[in-house]
Each structure stands twice: as C-alpha cells, then as structure tokens.
Amino acid sequence: MASTFPWGDLPIALGELLRSGLSGVVEEVIAAVRAEVPEYDQPLEGEFGMLISRGVSVALEQFVGLLGRDEDVADLATSAALGRAEHRAGRTFDALQSAYRVGARVAWRAMAQAGAAEGVESTTMYRLAEAIFAYIDRLAAASVAGFAEVEAMHAGALQARRHALLELLATAPGPDRAEVARRAEAAGLSPPPSQVAALAVGSSDPGQLARRMPSGSIGAALDPVGLVLIPDPDGPGRPARVRAALRDRPAVLGPTVAWEDASVSAQRALLGRSVHSAGALGEDTLARTDDHLLTLLLATCPQLTADLVASERWRT
Secondary structure, three states, X not given: OOOOOHHHHOOHHHHHHHHOOHHHHHHHHHHHHHHHOHHHOOOOOHHHHHHHHHHHHHHHHHHHHHOOOOOOOOOOHHHHHHHHHHHHOOOOOHHHHHHHHHHHHHHHHHHHHHHHHOOOOHHHHHHHHHHHHHHHHHHHHHHHHHHHHHHHHHHHHHHHXXXXXXXXXXXXXXXXXXXXXXXXXXXXXXXXXXXXXXXXXXXXXHHHHHHHOOOOOEEEEEOOEEEEEEEOOOOOOHXXXXXXXXXXXXXXXXXXXXXXXXXXXXXXXXXXXXHHHOOOOOOOOEEEHHHOHHHHHHHOOHHHHHHHHHOHHHHO
8 A cells, every 4th residue: 555655655775775875965955055045155153054954964864764654754843943043034935945945956866876876776766756855845834834933923023012002192192202212113113104194993903904004004903993003194195095995994084293293193083083983074984083173172072062052152
C-alpha cells in the first residue's frame, strides 16, 4: 500500500547514504541563499545567523530521517520561528519563500549527485525529488503560520493603541497635547497629519470602516459608538470617498481642525451623533456638524433650550 507521505515510499537506506554528506550540503545551501536572495546577503550574526544556520541544518537532518517512514514532519518549530523572525525584521514573507525555493533546488542537486555516485536507480531519485519539494512545502507552511501569528499580535497591539488614542480624544476635555502626541506615535501616526476630522458612527467594527476610508484613517469602537479619525478630510476626492465608504450608514462628521485640536472634532462629532440619532440633523445619513451649529449648541443644555422656547422673549 502506498504511503501517505511521498518520503515514506523511499528506502530507509537512502537516508543513511545521504546523511554522510549533509554537512557539506548545509554549507552549500546557506551560501546559495545568501548569494541569490538579496535580503539574506548579510553576516550570519545574531538571531538571523542562528536561525538560518539552524534552520537549514535541522531541515536537512529531519528530511533524511523521514525517508522510508510514513509519518508527518515531527518538528516544525524552527520553521515557524523563521517566519516570526522575518516579521520582526520588517521583511515581507517573499524573501523566505525565495530562500526555501533556492534551498530545495540546491539540496536536490547535491542529493542527486550523491545518489548517482552510489548507483541509486533513477526512479528512486525522481521520487526523492518529489519528496524534497513536498517537504519544503510543509516547512514553508509552518513559516507562514509563524509570520501570521506575529502579524496578528502586532495588529492587535496596534489596534489597542489606536483605541487608547481615540478614547483620549473623545473623552478628555482639552487633553494634554504631549500625551496626545505620545499616543499618536504609538498608534502609528508619526508624523501626525496636519489636519483631521472625526467621524462618529455606530459601534459595529469602525476599524474595518476606517480601512475603506481615505488612506491613514484609524477607527475604534468606543462604547456605545465608534469613532474614525480621518486625515486631510477635505483633500481632493476625500469627501466623496468618505461618503462612499459609509454605504448609507448614519454618521456625523466633526469639523476639520488642526491635529492639535483633534479632540474638538471628536467630541463634537460624538455630540452630533446622539442628536442625529434623534432625527434632529436632517435626513441625510451623513451629517456635518458645521451645518448644524445652533442645533448642537442647544442640544448641549436641554433645560436651557426648553426655557428659551417657553420664554415670552423667544416668542417675540
């Protein structure tokens, strides 16, 4: 019966034959990767050097140990660590994918030469090639998972910092500008935009909405509403993009202000959101606070508004 994994159908003796020359293959693979992948053309020092050297060595040792055994790859930890390291180094995953392809090609060439020297049948060597590339696919998948793990953690931490910034702008009266600047930098707004406007929306995933907004927008859910901060909101084409991104979702846009006054726009947009929900800012789903200043002023003090309406002076 055929094995589940392509390396399972190969003779165990082939693994023993190939193991004797592995140290030379490891050096050959590392040299080829450094020569052919520009991102890896650097001294093998620190975490980078350790992971590359260990990654190649572990990968080849593990592969020859699998030959003739119908079992899955037992240890993918080193490959996952390589993926995580790529993210920490600020590289895309493309470089590591290229390194895997180069490594597979060089390893296959070296093993083919060793097999030919020992008179291994050509059909066996063809199956060995299939096994090598299937094995590399498993390692690459583990590296992708490691890369994605760090990406998810990074995205979660960044969103938490953006939430903290928007919460400060929405709730603190006249927040300390140094604190706002510190949180803006932590939230990825460095340097901050010269002008911004805040958009108050429902609390259903304002972060996703921000990704449809003009470039550089950030969003967070601030119970019970959501807030999106839009840079350069009056730039060419940006008002139309904001409206299109909302897809008729009710929202209130605060005034365009200098970055230092972002809290003014945020708090006015949030005030407008509650008034708009009550139907007092017209029928347009997107209301602009600058078009309803008197209504918003009266909304800040309902009792004073009622007294004014009831007074004889107001009637005359």
